[in-house]
Amino acid sequence: MPLLVMKFGGTSVADLDRIRNAAQKVKREVERGYDVIVIVSAMSGKTNELVGWVEQTSPLFDAREYDAVVSSGENVTAGLMALTLQEMEVPARSWQGWQVPINTTAQHSAARFESIPRANLDQKFAEGFKVAVVAGFQGLAPDGRITTLGRGGSDTTAVAFAAAFEAERCDIYTDVDGVYTTDPRITSKARKLERIAFEEMLELASLGAKVLQTRSVELAMRYNVRLRVLSSFEDTDETSGTLVCDEEEIMESKVVSGVAFSRDEAKITLVTVEDRPGISAAIFAPLAEGGVNVDMIVQNISEKDYEDHPGSVTDMTFSCPINQVERAKKAMEDARRAGTIQYEELIVDTDVAKVSVVGIGMRSHAGVAARMFRALADENINIKVISTSEIKISVLIDRKYMELAVQALHDAFELEKTA
Amino acid sequence: MPLLVMKFGGTSVADLDRIRNAAQKVKREVERGYDVIVIVSAMSGKTNELVGWVEQTSPLFDAREYDAVVSSGENVTAGLMALTLQEMEVPARSWQGWQVPINTTAQHSAARFESIPRANLDQKFAEGFKVAVVAGFQGLAPDGRITTLGRGGSDTTAVAFAAAFEAERCDIYTDVDGVYTTDPRITSKARKLERIAFEEMLELASLGAKVLQTRSVELAMRYNVRLRVLSSFEDTDETSGTLVCDEEEIMESKVVSGVAFSRDEAKITLVTVEDRPGISAAIFAPLAEGGVNVDMIVQNISEKDYEDHPGSVTDMTFSCPINQVERAKKAMEDARRAGTIQYEELIVDTDVAKVSVVGIGMRSHAGVAARMFRALADENINIKVISTSEIKISVLIDRKYMELAVQALHDAFELEKTA
Incomplete structure (x- = not known):
C-alpha cells in the first residue's frame, strides 16, 4: 500500500472545525488508496500557554519537566484528530511519541531523532487501520523521559516519519499555499513556485522564509523525502502547492528561483x-x-x-x-x-x-x-x-x-x- | 524512609499560585523526613474542557481516544508541580501513568488497577529524589494504550499508590476540611469528625457525600490504607482533617456517626x-x-x-x-x-x-x-x-x-x- 505523510500545523488544527477540515483532506487521500501517517501540532496558542506556565513556575526550568508539560498539547490534537476521522468512518488511531516509539537523544527541548521503529504502526496498518495520527514535536529519551524537538519540530517529525516509512511524499499543510519567488506583499509579481530544490529551500528557510523549518528541509534532503507545502484552507489536489524535491526532479530550472x-x-x-x-x-x-x-x-x-x-x-x-x-x-x-x-x-x-x-x-x-x-x-x-x-x-x-x-x-x- | 502519599484535587491545583501552595505542604512533609508520592488532578476545568471537545467531535466516542485526550490535563499539572518543588529545592520528578507504569485493565474510561510495580520510583528515591509527582486518574492498558479510571479516579490512584508503597498514610487534600456529622449548611450543629471507620465512610460516600469517591474508600478498606481528608486552603498539621481508618483505630465510637x-x-x-x-x-x-x-x-x-x-x-x-x-x-x-x-x-x-x-x-x-x-x-x-x-x-x-x-x-x- 502506498503511504503518505500529512502534517498539519497549529493554525490548521486551531479548533474542532479546522480539525474536521484537515480530516477531510486525510479522508480524501485514504479514498485515493493511501495509508496515511498524520502528524499534528498543538492547537494554536496551546503550546505558548504551556510554555508560559513553565516559565512562570521556574525561570531556569528543568528541561525534562518542560518537555513533559509542553508536549501535552500535541497529544490532545492527536486524539481529537483520530476521533474526527473515526466519525468519518476512517479507521484511525492516535500515537504519542513513547507509543511509536519515536526514539531521540536525551537533549531535552532540542532532541534529535535516533530511530523510529516501524513495527507498531505497521501492525496497526496490517490490522486494517488506514490512518496513524502521531503527536508531533515529541519523542522518547533513552531513559524513558519525554523529549521535545524544539520549536517547529512537527515539520521535522513529519519528514522523519516519511523517511522511516518510505512515504511517497510528505505534505506539509500550512496557512500559505506554497513557496513564492518572493513575499507577495513586496511585489504583486511574486509567483508561486511549482517546484524548488532542497538546497534552494534550505537557503530560503535560513534567510527567514517561514514556510518550512530549516531542520526539516535538511532532513528531507538527506533522505530524499519529497516535501510538498500547501494550504490547509483551500481545496487542494495533487498539483497544489510547491514541491520541494531533488534538483533532478526539476527539469528546467531558472538561474535564480527566488x-x-x-x-x-x-x-x-x-x-x-x-x-x-x-x-x-x-x-x-x-x-x-x-x-x-x-x-x-x-x-x-x-x-x-x-x-x-x-x-x-x-x-x-x-x-x-x-x-x-x-x-x-x-x-x-x-x-x-x-x-x-x-x-x-x-x-x-x-x-x-x-x-x-x-x-x-x-x-x-x-x-x-x-x-x-x-x-x-x-x-x-x-x-x-x-x-x-x-x-x-x-x-x-x-x-x-x-x-x-x-x-x-x-x-x-x-x-x-x-x- | 517512611513514605506518605499526598493527593491534590482540581481546585487545589487550579492555578500556579495554588500549585505553589500545595507544593509548600509537600515540602513540609519532606522536611519532616518523609519520601512523598504526590498524586495530582488536572487544573480544575481542564478535564471538562477536554471532555467537551471529545463529545463535540464524536458523540459515541472511541473510549481509547477519549482516554488519550482526557488524561493530558493531569500530565500538565504533574510537570508543573515537579517544577514548583524543584524551585523550592525539593528534588522532584514527574511521572505519567505509562512511565511508572500504572498497569490497569483494558476497560477504557473505567479501568481498574492491575499492578503498580515499585522499581522505577524506588530507584529515583534511592538516587536522592524526595518526591514523585504522579499524574492521577490514568493508567496503561496491556496493549500499551492509555486508560483512565473514570471520574474521581485520582482519589483511587492515591490509595492504590499508598497500598503499593506501604505508605504510612494517604492524605487527600481537598476544598473541605474534613468529614462532618452532616452538611453544615443544614445544621450549624454539624461537627467535624476526627475519625471515621471505612465502612461508615463508604456508606456516606454512596449516600452522596462528595468528600471521597466510593471506589477509593473501598480500596483503602481492602488494603487497610489510612486515609486522611483535609483542606488545601488552611494551615494543616498532623491532627487536621478527618482520618478514615479501620474501626479498631476508633477507640470509643458513637452509635451513629453521621x-x-x-x-x-x-x-x-x-x-x-x-x-x-x-x-x-x-x-x-x-x-x-x-x-x-x-x-x-x-x-x-x-x-x-x-x-x-x-x-x-x-x-x-x-x-x-x-x-x-x-x-x-x-x-x-x-x-x-x-x-x-x-x-x-x-x-x-x-x-x-x-x-x-x-x-x-x-x-x-x-x-x-x-x-x-x-x-x-x-x-x-x-x-x-x-x-x-x-x-x-x-x-x-x-x-x-x-x-x-x-x-x-x-x-x-x-x-x-x-x-
Missing part, C-alpha cells in the same frame, strides 16, 4: 583591528559564547600602516540580528578589556537590511552577481556588504531601499515568468 | 403486580438495562385477591434518582407491552428525599431504628419507605421535611457531642 530578504539586520564594524593569525577566532568566539548569531563577515583587504600602529591592521565587519546588537557590543568590549582583541572604534549601523537571490542555476551560470549588482546600481542602491555561497548571493543595503531592491531583482531575473 | 441525605430522589410504585417467583427479576432486569440506578426496594407484604386477579398479587415500590424517572417509566411500559410483567398502574412520586443515619455502633446497639422513627414521628414526618443495612438506616420522606428531618436526627443522636 529573492529573500531580512529586514532586522545590523552591521557592526571593528575599526583598526590587528591583522594577525587567530584574530578572527579571538573576535568570533566571544560573540558565539555571548549568543550572537553572526551572519555575514567581511574583512577589509586594505591594509593600514599608520605611525602609531606599526603592525598590519584591518577593519572587520559583520552582521547580526538587530536585537543582538547590545549582546555583541558587550562581548566585544569585554574581550577588549580582557586584552584578547584590540580595536579603535566599534561602529554600529542598525539601518540595514539583507537581500538575497537564491538559485541552483547559479552553479552553471556565470554573471549572476554582475546582473544583481547592475540591477541595484540602476536604482542607485549602495551595497554595504556582500557575501556569497554556491547558490546564493546576499547583500546588505540601507533598509529604506529594501522593498525597491527586492522588486528590482525580481524584475531583473524575470521571476514572474515560469522557466 | 446523617446523610439525598434531595433528588423519586419513588415509583407498580400497583397490583403478579406475585410469583421471578417477578423481581422481571421488573429489575429491564430497569438495569435501561440505565436506572434503583436504590431502595420495598415489596408490600399485603396480598390482594380480587375477583379479576385470581392469583396472588402485590405492589412493588422502588426509588431512583429523579432524573431517571422517564427512563424507568419507559423500561416498565416496554416490559408490560412485551408481556414479561403486568401491573395496573404506575405511580410516580417526585417529591421525596432520602435521609439516612450511619454508624458502625449500630451493629452492637439495638434500638437505633426505633429512636430514629420516634424522632421523625415527633416532628410529624411520615416515612414512605424504609431500607436498612448493617450500619445504616435510610428512609424516604416528603422532600419539604428533609432539612427538618436531618436536624431532628442530628439532635436525637447527639451528634454535636464528641464520643
Whole structure:
C-alpha cells in the first residue's frame, strides 16, 4: 500500500472545525488508496500557554519537566484528530511519541531523532487501520523521559516519519499555499513556485522564509523525502502547492528561483583591528559564547600602516540580528578589556537590511552577481556588504531601499515568468 | 524512609499560585523526613474542557481516544508541580501513568488497577529524589494504550499508590476540611469528625457525600490504607482533617456517626403486580438495562385477591434518582407491552428525599431504628419507605421535611457531642 505523510500545523488544527477540515483532506487521500501517517501540532496558542506556565513556575526550568508539560498539547490534537476521522468512518488511531516509539537523544527541548521503529504502526496498518495520527514535536529519551524537538519540530517529525516509512511524499499543510519567488506583499509579481530544490529551500528557510523549518528541509534532503507545502484552507489536489524535491526532479530550472530578504539586520564594524593569525577566532568566539548569531563577515583587504600602529591592521565587519546588537557590543568590549582583541572604534549601523537571490542555476551560470549588482546600481542602491555561497548571493543595503531592491531583482531575473 | 502519599484535587491545583501552595505542604512533609508520592488532578476545568471537545467531535466516542485526550490535563499539572518543588529545592520528578507504569485493565474510561510495580520510583528515591509527582486518574492498558479510571479516579490512584508503597498514610487534600456529622449548611450543629471507620465512610460516600469517591474508600478498606481528608486552603498539621481508618483505630465510637441525605430522589410504585417467583427479576432486569440506578426496594407484604386477579398479587415500590424517572417509566411500559410483567398502574412520586443515619455502633446497639422513627414521628414526618443495612438506616420522606428531618436526627443522636 502506498503511504503518505500529512502534517498539519497549529493554525490548521486551531479548533474542532479546522480539525474536521484537515480530516477531510486525510479522508480524501485514504479514498485515493493511501495509508496515511498524520502528524499534528498543538492547537494554536496551546503550546505558548504551556510554555508560559513553565516559565512562570521556574525561570531556569528543568528541561525534562518542560518537555513533559509542553508536549501535552500535541497529544490532545492527536486524539481529537483520530476521533474526527473515526466519525468519518476512517479507521484511525492516535500515537504519542513513547507509543511509536519515536526514539531521540536525551537533549531535552532540542532532541534529535535516533530511530523510529516501524513495527507498531505497521501492525496497526496490517490490522486494517488506514490512518496513524502521531503527536508531533515529541519523542522518547533513552531513559524513558519525554523529549521535545524544539520549536517547529512537527515539520521535522513529519519528514522523519516519511523517511522511516518510505512515504511517497510528505505534505506539509500550512496557512500559505506554497513557496513564492518572493513575499507577495513586496511585489504583486511574486509567483508561486511549482517546484524548488532542497538546497534552494534550505537557503530560503535560513534567510527567514517561514514556510518550512530549516531542520526539516535538511532532513528531507538527506533522505530524499519529497516535501510538498500547501494550504490547509483551500481545496487542494495533487498539483497544489510547491514541491520541494531533488534538483533532478526539476527539469528546467531558472538561474535564480527566488529573492529573500531580512529586514532586522545590523552591521557592526571593528575599526583598526590587528591583522594577525587567530584574530578572527579571538573576535568570533566571544560573540558565539555571548549568543550572537553572526551572519555575514567581511574583512577589509586594505591594509593600514599608520605611525602609531606599526603592525598590519584591518577593519572587520559583520552582521547580526538587530536585537543582538547590545549582546555583541558587550562581548566585544569585554574581550577588549580582557586584552584578547584590540580595536579603535566599534561602529554600529542598525539601518540595514539583507537581500538575497537564491538559485541552483547559479552553479552553471556565470554573471549572476554582475546582473544583481547592475540591477541595484540602476536604482542607485549602495551595497554595504556582500557575501556569497554556491547558490546564493546576499547583500546588505540601507533598509529604506529594501522593498525597491527586492522588486528590482525580481524584475531583473524575470521571476514572474515560469522557466 | 517512611513514605506518605499526598493527593491534590482540581481546585487545589487550579492555578500556579495554588500549585505553589500545595507544593509548600509537600515540602513540609519532606522536611519532616518523609519520601512523598504526590498524586495530582488536572487544573480544575481542564478535564471538562477536554471532555467537551471529545463529545463535540464524536458523540459515541472511541473510549481509547477519549482516554488519550482526557488524561493530558493531569500530565500538565504533574510537570508543573515537579517544577514548583524543584524551585523550592525539593528534588522532584514527574511521572505519567505509562512511565511508572500504572498497569490497569483494558476497560477504557473505567479501568481498574492491575499492578503498580515499585522499581522505577524506588530507584529515583534511592538516587536522592524526595518526591514523585504522579499524574492521577490514568493508567496503561496491556496493549500499551492509555486508560483512565473514570471520574474521581485520582482519589483511587492515591490509595492504590499508598497500598503499593506501604505508605504510612494517604492524605487527600481537598476544598473541605474534613468529614462532618452532616452538611453544615443544614445544621450549624454539624461537627467535624476526627475519625471515621471505612465502612461508615463508604456508606456516606454512596449516600452522596462528595468528600471521597466510593471506589477509593473501598480500596483503602481492602488494603487497610489510612486515609486522611483535609483542606488545601488552611494551615494543616498532623491532627487536621478527618482520618478514615479501620474501626479498631476508633477507640470509643458513637452509635451513629453521621446523617446523610439525598434531595433528588423519586419513588415509583407498580400497583397490583403478579406475585410469583421471578417477578423481581422481571421488573429489575429491564430497569438495569435501561440505565436506572434503583436504590431502595420495598415489596408490600399485603396480598390482594380480587375477583379479576385470581392469583396472588402485590405492589412493588422502588426509588431512583429523579432524573431517571422517564427512563424507568419507559423500561416498565416496554416490559408490560412485551408481556414479561403486568401491573395496573404506575405511580410516580417526585417529591421525596432520602435521609439516612450511619454508624458502625449500630451493629452492637439495638434500638437505633426505633429512636430514629420516634424522632421523625415527633416532628410529624411520615416515612414512605424504609431500607436498612448493617450500619445504616435510610428512609424516604416528603422532600419539604428533609432539612427538618436531618436536624431532628442530628439532635436525637447527639451528634454535636464528641464520643
